[in-house]
Amino acid sequence: xxxxxxxxxxxxxxxxxxxxxxxxxxxxxxxxxxxxxxxxxxxxxxxxxxxxxxxxxxxxxxxxxxxxxxxxxxxxxxxxxxxxxxxxxxxxxxxxxxxxxxxxxxxxxxxxxxxxxxxxxxxxxxxxxxxxxxxxxxxxxxxxxxxxxxxxxxxxxxxxxxxxxxxxxxxxxxxxxxxxxxxxxxxxxxxxxxxxxxxxxxxxxxxxxxxxxxxxxxxxxxxxxxxxxxxxxxxxxxxxxxxxxxxxxxxxxxxxxxxxxxxxxxxxxxxxx
Amino acid sequence: xxxxxxxxxxxxxxxxxxxxxxxxxxxxxxxxxxxxxxxxxxxxxxxxxxxxxxxxxxxxxxxxxxxxxxxxxxxxxxxxxxxxxxxxxxxxxxxxxxxxxxxxxxxxxxxxxxxxxxxxxxxxxxxxxxxxxxxxxxxxxxxxxxxxxxxxxxxx
Numbered sequence: 001x002x003x004x005x006x007x008x009x010x011x012x013x014x015x016x017x018x019x020x021x022x023x024x025x026x027x028x029x030x031x032x033x034x035x036x037x038x039x040x041x042x043x044x045x046x047x048x049x050x051x052x053x054x055x056x057x058x059x060x061x062x063x064x065x066x067x068x069x070x071x072x073x074x075x076x077x078x079x080x081x082x083x084x085x086x087x088x089x090x091x092x093x094x095x096x097x098x099x100x101x102x103x104x105x106x107x108x109x110x111x112x113x114x115x116x117x118x119x120x121x122x123x124x125x126x127x128x129x130x131x132x133x134x135x136x137x138x139x140x141x142x143x144x145x146x147x148x149x150x151x152x153x154x155x156x157x158x159x160x161x162x163x164x165x166x167x168x169x170x171x172x173x174x175x176x177x178x179x180x181x182x183x184x185x186x187x188x189x190x191x192x193x194x195x196x197x198x199x200x201x202x203x204x205x206x207x208x209x210x211x212x213x214x215x216x217x218x219x220x221x222x223x224x225x226x227x228x229x230x231x232x233x234x235x236x237x238x239x240x241x242x243x244x245x246x247x248x249x250x251x252x253x254x255x256x257x258x259x260x261x262x263x264x265x266x267x268x269x270x271x272x273x
Numbered sequence: 274x275x276x277x278x279x280x281x282x283x284x285x286x287x288x289x290x291x292x293x294x295x296x297x298x299x300x301x302x303x304x305x306x307x308x309x310x311x312x313x314x315x316x317x318x319x320x321x322x323x324x325x326x327x328x329x330x331x332x333x334x335x336x337x338x339x340x341x342x343x344x345x346x347x348x349x350x351x352x353x354x355x356x357x358x359x360x361x362x363x364x365x366x367x368x369x370x371x372x373x374x375x376x377x378x379x380x381x382x383x384x385x386x387x388x389x390x391x392x393x394x395x396x397x398x399x400x401x402x403x404x405x406x407x408x409x410x411x412x413x414x415x416x417x418x419x420x421x422x423x424x425x426x427x428x429x
Contacts, residue, residue: 023361097361098389099364099365099368099393100365100368102364103328109323137289138289142293145296145297146326150327152302153330154329154331156302156304156330157332159332160330160332168329169333
């Protein structure tokens with residue numbers, strides 16, 4: 001479980017760094033678009049909102065740079081209190097941008113909340129290990145819940161069952177999928193395969209061979225939503241969450257491969273080390 | 274020593290199961306969840322664990338949705354999403370329109386939006402030239418064009 005947890009920390013903090021760098025690249029636009037208070041006016045913590053509001057984009061930029069540095073630190077040396085601090089600061093940013101939020105950000109808010117507790121599973125104390133393992137299972141089940149709930153809502157409609165849902169999605173110019181309308185049969189296949197993938201994911205991951213198939217298909221599915229539909233936060237958040245469902249051997253192999261790639265990219269550092 | 278350890282294990286399993294059950298009650302279709310459990314799940318999950326998995330569900334929207342704003346009583350209507358090109362702004366305009374659309378009573382030409390959305394819309398309008406009484410409307414394209422005026426909800 002040690003390497004699964006290491007890979008999980010690496011993935012979610014990697015996602016966080018990518019997200020924050022994208023926000024920083026957008027400049028003031030990102031912070032000014034939805035400055036909604038995180039705390040009620042009568043709350044003593046409202047003063048924090050006022051400070052952020054007055055300092056505006058500069059405060060948010062500084063907060064994001066600090067978060068990037070904290071995430072790098074967390075990747076190198078995970079600490080439970082650091083994880084909680086990262087989650088809290090991330091929530092301040094996502095509260096300000098609630099109107100631009102999506103499921104990927106909500107998933108990451110949840111995974112980041114549990115990540116410091118998951119880290120406790122590496123502790124030697126039995127009680128902390130028990131807390132860590134509980135958080136680990138909450139993180140795992142969170143991913144299944146997301147797919148199960150998404151599938152359940154689709155079953156209450158009609159277009160996912162009659163095969164026309166993807167045609168409607170492709171007709172929305174906001175998702176840049178107009179080209180799909182030229183292949184109506186592909187829309188039908190995509191509708192049913194999306195529904196089947198989501199509905200069966202919570203079952204498939206419990207059995208080794210099916211788990212590998214579903215995780216691989218899921219990674220492809222989410223990558224394609226990132227590329228074709230322009231929602232990378234969501235796709236990469238789910239892929240980062242998949243790390244919790246890998247086996248210890250798979251996580252070790254991925255970490256080794258990442259280490260080799262890093263050594264190849266940084267030959268001088270490797271020689272010094 | 275084994276009794277407390279076993280107890281801790283059962284306790285932790287109960288925590289995991291309880292948390293997941295409450296989140297399931299919060300995220301699954303409301304018709305599938307008993308009312309009382311739904312209430313407790315909202316009390317538990319809304320602040321710390323909020324999540325919404327109605328992704329293109331129950332059905333993807335059939336109508337196009339765009340927000341338009343008018344700064345003077347006789348002025349022209351401008352598409353709000355054309356004010357800025359960045360993806361965050363585009364996402365916000367699209368989400369604001371869909372959230373407002375969800376509250377339209379059948380056949381209504383006006384909709385009152387919740388406080389959080391009206392505050393965000395106010396802030397978004399600060400990106401436009403200053404106006405004393407800007408008017409926001411929603412353009413829905415369902416074959417023909419429908420226009421719904423957006424009004425801020427009551428303030429607490």
